[in-house]
Amino acid sequence: MRVGIIGCGAICSVIMSSVCRGDVEVELVALMDTSPEKCEKLLKNCVTQRSTAICKDIDCVLEARPQLVIEAASQRAVRDYVPKLLARGVDVVVLSVGALLDEELYRGVVEATKSSNSKVYIPSGAIAGIDAVKALAPLGIERVELRIYKNVKAFDPNTLKRLGFAEIRERTKVFEGSGVDASRLFPANVNVVATLALASGKIPWVKLYADPTLTKNIHEIEVESPASRIQIRVENEPHPENPKTSYLAPLSAIELLKELTKNTNILVGT
Numbered sequence: 001m002r003v004g005i006i007g008c009g010a011i012c013s014v015i016m017s018s019v020c021r022g023d024v025e026v027e028l029v030a031l032m033d034t035s036p037e038k039c040e041k042l043l044k045n046c047v048t049q050r051s052t053a054i055c056k057d058i059d060c061v062l063e064a065r066p067q068l069v070i071e072a073a074s075q076r077a078v079r080d081y082v083p084k085l086l087a088r089g090v091d092v093v094v095l096s097v098g099a100l101l102d103e104e105l106y107r108g109v110v111e112a113t114k115s116s117n118s119k120v121y122i123p124s125g126a127i128a129g130i131d132a133v134k135a136l137a138p139l140g141i142e143r144v145e146l147r148i149y150k151n152v153k154a155f156d157p158n159t160l161k162r163l164g165f166a167e168i169r170e171r172t173k174v175f176e177g178s179g180v181d182a183s184r185l186f187p188a189n190v191n192v193v194a195t196l197a198l199a200s201g202k203i204p205w206v207k208l209y210a211d212p213t214l215t216k217n218i219h220e221i222e223v224e225s226p227a228s229r230i231q232i233r234v235e236n237e238p239h240p241e242n243p244k245t246s247y248l249a250p251l252s253a254i255e256l257l258k259e260l261t262k263n264t265n266i267l268v269g270t
């Protein structure tokens with residue numbers, strides 16, 4: 001499969017390691033970043049990929065004729081490039097999924113997939129249990145709660161100050177409310193909120209805790225439906241180069257790539 005990646009940061013570096021080792025059978029035809037030197041750096045030691053275009057704009061990515069593009073850049077990149085790629089018949093894996101909480105953009109994305117029969121893939125990212133949440137959604141989900149525990153350094157100090165949390169010395173609940181408000185006040189958590197919302201059809205109720213002693217990003221998810229009550233706790237190691245990103249996020253994108261490229265008759269999970 002001919003693949004392009006937009007965003008040569010923390011997520012891309014993990015995906016590239018896997019691609020360059022040959023764990024995923026793809027031909028990497030284009031890499032794009034607003035700082036193309038980041039892509040050059042990632043490509044330098046990649047012996048298995050010799051004809052990858054390094055791009056500064058989306059037309060260059062399109063010229064490389066990818067079948068699938070992985071967006072691992074920013075919400076802005078989703079807005080600027082994803083509808084255009086889809087309209088040209090290119091499938092897209094979206095990591096900055098928080099962008100799709102914008103209803104107008106979401107509608108545009110749906111329209112673009114319909115007009116060209118292209119697909120959007122949203123990996124489960126930094127959380128677990130999305131397969132079960134998806135399976136329960138048609139029955140109607142009564143409650144989705146997401147509790148996020150992170151080191152206090154993962155939060156914007158100005159936002160904490162504005163909310164009356166100038167100094168935090170112990171685990172403190174800094175927010176409780178709708179996932180939409182959580183995403184607005186604390187955009188670093190927006191992807192997990194959006195993935196859960198898209199899978200469940202319900203905006204999660206969010207509680208955010210800042211903890212000065214924590215070294216992991218912890219997500220606890222509770223889902224109640226007529227068929228099941230689910231409780232999930234995921235303790236994620238942060239990516240060493242970008243502590244806002246959990247290591248699990250790129251690993252889930254790699255697994256999705258393997259599903260899309262491998263020739264197997266047995267598929268596990270949904």
Ligand SMILES: NC(=O)c1ccc[n+]([C@@H]2O[C@H](COP(=O)([O-])OP(=O)(O)OC[C@H]3O[C@@H](n4cnc5c(N)ncnc54)[C@H](O)[C@@H]3O)[C@@H](O)[C@H]2O)c1
Pocket residue numbers: 006007008009010011012032033034035038072073074075076077080094095096097124125126127191192195242244245246249
């Ligand atoms: N779905 C999930 O669970 C999940 C988990 C972690 C991160 N993310 C999201 O994935 C995205 C990438 O994460 P990361 O940790 O690799 O970030 P990063 O900051 O390490 O890397 C992002 C790269 O994209 C580039 N970039 C940003 N906007 C761009 C644009 N408009 N055009 C071209 N290049 C652009 C930046 O220069 C940077 O090199 C972020 O939006 C992040 O919020 C999603």
